[in-house]
Amino acid sequence: MMTAVQEPAAEVRQAPGYTFPSFTTQGIFGRAGQPTAAAWRRRYRRILAASDAVVVSVAVLAGYLWRFGPEPAGARVGPFTYLWVSLFISAAWMSALHIYRSRDARITGIGTDEYKRVVNATVTLAGSLAFTAVIFDVDIARGYFGFVLPAGAAGLISSRWLLRRWLWAQRRQGDYLSKVVVLGRARDVRYVVHQIARKSAYQVVGVALTGKPRSFFEVDGESLPVVSDERSVVDAVRRVGADAVIVAGPTKGGSQYVQELGWELEESATELILTTGLTNVAGPRIHSRPVEGLPLMHVELPQYSGARHAVKRIFDIAVSGVALVLLLPFMVLLGMLVTRDSPGPALFRQERVGRGGRKFLMLKFRSMVETAEDDLAGLLDRNEGAGLMFKIRADPRVTKVGAWMRRYSLDELPQFWNVLIGDMSLVGPRPPLQREVDGYPSRVHRRLYIKPGITGMWQTNGRSDLSWQDSVRLDLYYVENWSLTGDLIILWRTVVQMFKPLGSY
Structure with missing residues (x-):
């Protein structure tokens, strides 16, 4: 989950009688002058x-x-x-x-x-x-x-x-975007704008804030214009030429205010978009069903067993079996390079925590010196990792061959064996160490509801560059919303990323 950033101490306040300006923003939030x-x-x-x-x-x-x-x-x-x-x-x-x-x-x-x-x-x-x-x-x-x-x-x-x-x-480049105004409390608006800026089809051209008046609102180092409050948002939408209004969280007036806002926006064919607050629930699990004029939102329970998981297991066995056969000569070559580069075995075995807290030995090609575990204590003060993870960009324990293998994720190829015997899956959450699990808050234990994976959303969204909060968020999202189609897309992105490594060290 994202931690709310404190509001800037110094901001331009709205003076009495101040008229909200008609201006847009640029930078990561897009550019003006694009088609509707x-x-x-x-x-x-x-x-x-x-x-x-x-x-x-x-x-x-x-x-x-x-x-x-x-x-x-x-x-x-x-x-x-x-x-x-x-x-x-x-x-x-x-x-x-x-x-x-x-x-x-x-x-x-x-x-x-x-x-x-x-x-x-x-x-x-x-x-x-x-x-x-x-x-x-x-x-x-x-x-x-x-x-x-x-x-x-x-x-x-x-x-x-x-x-x-x-x-x-x-x-x-700022094209093919829908211009939006984000409406709500400062904390809710900041979170929604932050998520939109990461990757979406929206260009934020202004915000409409409830509460104390101001002229600008800072999000991730960008100053966004405050184009209105909750009472004058319809007029502001016309001024800035917005295509939609995103309501970020609860507002004053509740459902009646949202209904009336929707009626007013209809006149200018402006869309009304509501955030649900269900940050870890994907669209296919959400169904709207009206009952006697009352719109009810049904959220399907996540599935942790059943036919879909059986198909996932069959897919894991088929792909890992074929991969082990085809990659065996290459893996033998990698093993020889590892042993020639530094003393010690070619494979590194480490205890990880799998589904339901069951421990297993995860296999990797050894990418560090043989004494890496013993040397860890002396490096804890140099930890650059987020949260419970230990990472150093220039880890002195990594060998020359190990650095090359890590860059292209080749050190993880032996994990196809873990997939074949059922300890892991091709796609899943990152396999944690026991010391990481011991430090989990209660909600993070949901990562253990399904098998860990060789790759996952964490692998295709930044790897070691991810913050601890983002790593947890991605893993929990996958656990509750995984699908076979999604797995295929993640596998494809992983293959692409092997040729364009990002966040691997």
């Missing part, structure tokens, strides 16, 4: 639609040529040639992507929902085609469909990933 949210969303949807059409067409054409060649003789499905079948599949596929709202602005560019909807649309199409073939007793070319659908799905996901990278690059 509605305009750039329409443009990006058109880009996605064009990209999807190209990918689907290429996949269908490639499958057609691969199975039948450039001049198919008698390739037909009933009265139709496969050329007409291909055109029908292309149209049905684009329709499925539209029906599943895979280009919805609320899910494109961030999170895993976009990829899930692409996959679900493709699976639905495949099931519909198979069902139709069975019902009408149509003899189809299985090789054709077996090529087109998987290739198209892979192409769609890859194109969405590439476009997402492009979108993020645009947003880093």
